[in-house]
Amino acid sequence: MSDDNATSCTYKHQSLCIFVIGASGDLAKKKTYPSLYDLFEHDFLPPHTIIVGYARSKKSDDEFRAFIGGYLKAKDEAKKQAFLKMCVYRAGAYDSASDVGAVSKEMALLEAATGFAIKNRLFYFAIPPNVFVPIGTSIKASALTTEGWNRLIVEKPFGHDLASFSELSRDMGALFSEDEIYRIDHYLGKEMVQNLMLLRFANNTFEPLWNRNYISSVMITFKEDIGTQGRGGYFDAYGIIRDVMQNHLLQVLSLVAMEPPVRAAGANYSNFVRDEKVKVLECIDPLSLANTVTGQYVGNDKEVGYLDDPTVPAGSVTPTFATVVMNIKNARWDGVPFIMKAGKALNERKVEVRIQFKPAPGATHMFPGVDIPRNELVLRLQPQEAVYMKTNVKSPGLSTKALASELDLTYHERYADTYLPDAYTRLVLDVLRGKQATFVRDDELKAAWKIFTPLLNEIEEKKIAPLPYAFGSRGPKESDELIKKFGYEFHSGTYTYTRKGSA
Numbered sequence: 001m002s003d004d005n006a007t008s009c010t011y012k013h014q015s016l017c018i019f020v021i022g023a024s025g026d027l028a029k030k031k032t033y034p035s036l037y038d039l040f041e042h043d044f045l046p047p048h049t050i051i052v053g054y055a056r057s058k059k060s061d062d063e064f065r066a067f068i069g070g071y072l073k074a075k076d077e078a079k080k081q082a083f084l085k086m087c088v089y090r091a092g093a094y095d096s097a098s099d100v101g102a103v104s105k106e107m108a109l110l111e112a113a114t115g116f117a118i119k120n121r122l123f124y125f126a127i128p129p130n131v132f133v134p135i136g137t138s139i140k141a142s143a144l145t146t147e148g149w150n151r152l153i154v155e156k157p158f159g160h161d162l163a164s165f166s167e168l169s170r171d172m173g174a175l176f177s178e179d180e181i182y183r184i185d186h187y188l189g190k191e192m193v194q195n196l197m198l199l200r201f202a203n204n205t206f207e208p209l210w211n212r213n214y215i216s217s218v219m220i221t222f223k224e225d226i227g228t229q230g231r232g233g234y235f236d237a238y239g240i241i242r243d244v245m246q247n248h249l250l251q252v253l254s255l256v257a258m259e260p261p262v263r264a265a266g267a268n269y270s271n272f273v274r275d276e277k278v279k280v281l282e283c284i285d286p287l288s289l290a291n292t293v294t295g296q297y298v299g300n301d302k303e304v305g306y307l308d309d310p311t312v313p314a315g316s317v318t319p320t321f322a323t324v325v326m327n328i329k330n331a332r333w334d335g336v337p338f339i340m341k342a343g344k345a346l347n348e349r350k351v352e353v354r355i356q357f358k359p360a361p362g363a364t365h366m367f368p369g370v371d372i373p374r375n376e377l378v379l380r381l382q383p384q385e386a387v388y389m390k391t392n393v394k395s396p397g398l399s400t401k402a403l404a405s406e407l408d409l410t411y412h413e414r415y416a417d418t419y420l421p422d423a424y425t426r427l428v429l430d431v432l433r434g435k436q437a438t439f440v441r442d443d444e445l446k447a448a449w450k451i452f453t454p455l456l457n458e459i460e461e462k463k464i465a466p467l468p469y470a471f472g473s474r475g476p477k478e479s480d481e482l483i484k485k486f487g488y489e490f491h492s493g494t495y496t497y498t499r500k501g502s503a
């Protein structure tokens with residue numbers, strides 16, 4: 001969560017030099033530079049910011065500006081040109097302290113020219129993890145500022161399992177301190193994820209019910225309606241569990257399930273929040289195949305299947321879909337299934353948290369013969385952020401039937417003119433402000449890998465074949481059977497959402 005000084009730029013009277021490492025790559029052009037531009041356009045970057053792109057391929061400043069310029073969504077062309085003027089590009093090797101040092105010296109001259117005594121440096125690692133340590137070593141040897149702060153943004157994947165994570169963490173920890181490292185999980189920058197703590201802890205209507213006495217299950221669903229689209233080569237080494245569950249969805253789960261932090265805003269709150277996230281993750285047993293369903297999509301006459309992607313190895317058994325069920329063994333949640341479901345090539349694009357409540361006590365006796373669905377609180381992260389509570393009311397008019405309706409807060413209607421920045425924009429701003437609450441701490445990742453590594457090992461060692469599901473379907477039917485077994489009740493046909501323009 002950001003502070004309320006949300007309208008001003010931080011460190012106006014200090015210089016800022018941003019090193020984008022891997023500047024010629026996909027992430028840099030699609031996310032890093034657009035988010036930096038967004039911050040610049042909204043006056044969140046200090047006026048004398050210098051942005052230097054660094055990668056192996058050779059390009060002139062102008063070639064580089066033309067390369068990233070096409071990805072900046074600018075309302076104001078003059079502002080875009082001013083931003084591009086701040087951007088330079090230098091080529092060099094990642095494992096060369098002398099290449100990195102030469103760029104650092106050149107930047108130091110520009111920093112000196114700003115006249116500010118405090119000179120801060122931000123290093124954005126838009127590179128694959130095998131390069132983290134070589135470039136980190138070069139930066140440590142020759143590019144850190146001694147006259148301000150040094151901060152490092154690193155991107156997932158943070159390891160492949162518990163062992164590889166521990167190795168990476170040890171090597172990075174030898175180079176940089178924990179308060180210099182900002183491990184980005186872009187889900188922590190999404191509007192509805194940032195909303196979770198306020199919604200839970202600032203409403204007396206929710207928090208008293210937020211436990212095993214009232215809630216029967218919590219389901220976190222991630223659905224994409226596209227396949228791997230030529231990225232199968234990358235995806236095949238990870239699979240859906242590593243790609244979105246161990247990181248994005250587990251981050252959401254920890255915010256839904258954690259105990260209230262000592263403070264969630266104000267001075268030094270970052271570690272209070274992260275302490276609670278770690279505690280709740282430590283209460284989850286490692287996953288196993290018994291509570292898991294995996295799937296892989298197959299093609300139809302319109303769409304190609306996963307194995308038809310030429311970048312996917314023949315006969316791959318990598319899951320593109322998974323449902324897992326977790327139990328959080330603490331006083332608040334023991335016995336409440338936390339269901340995580342994620343898949344590519346499904347029937348829709350949607351990410352949501354669905355909290356299903358226990359049946360209203362005595363209601364079936366009081367209203368004999370009336371079908372009364374369970375209440376559900378749904379937080380839709382995308383598309384179109386919304387919070388709605390599926391609530392039973394009397395059917396309007398002369399009828400006495402129960403009707404499932406909703407108390408509905410749909411963001412694009414209620415806050416029609418509000419600027420909702422991209423997740424990356426919010427997170428980079430948090431780094432500039434030194435707010436680490438929205439970044440993943442080392443011990444959170446360790447706890448996350450402890451939950452998932454046994455399952456991943458079991459799947460890989462036993463070469464478990466994923467169940468086939470059709471492109472454009474809801475995934476394998478076994479997933480519905482699993483969640484039904486854990487008490488999730490789907491009320492078919494009792495509810496339709498009819499408002500015009502709904503998602």
Ligand SMILES: NC(=O)C1=CN([C@@H]2O[C@H](COP(=O)(O)OP(=O)(O)OC[C@H]3O[C@@H](n4cnc5c(N)ncnc54)[C@H](OP(=O)(O)O)[C@@H]3O)[C@@H](O)[C@H]2O)C=CC1
Nearest residue numbers: 221354378386388406408409410474480490495497502503
């Ligand atoms: N403010 C707004 O914009 C609002 C919009 N709506 C919209 O109304 C529609 C209905 O909403 P809602 O009832 O919440 O959601 P859905 O009807 O889409 O789904 C309800 C839940 O049941 C699951 N489900 C669907 N089919 C089956 C099945 N055959 N067996 C087991 N489980 C199943 C879904 O899982 P799965 O995702 O896997 O299919 C989902 O978790 C949605 O499109 C929603 O976005 C509703 C209220 C407010």
Ligand SMILES: O=C1O[C@H](COP(=O)(O)O)[C@@H](O)[C@H](O)[C@H]1O
Nearest residue numbers: 156186187224243244248351382
């Ligand atoms: O990290 C990843 O996330 C995206 C989904 O992000 P979203 O913001 O579009 O929901 C996913 O498509 C990709 O496979 C994964 O690597």
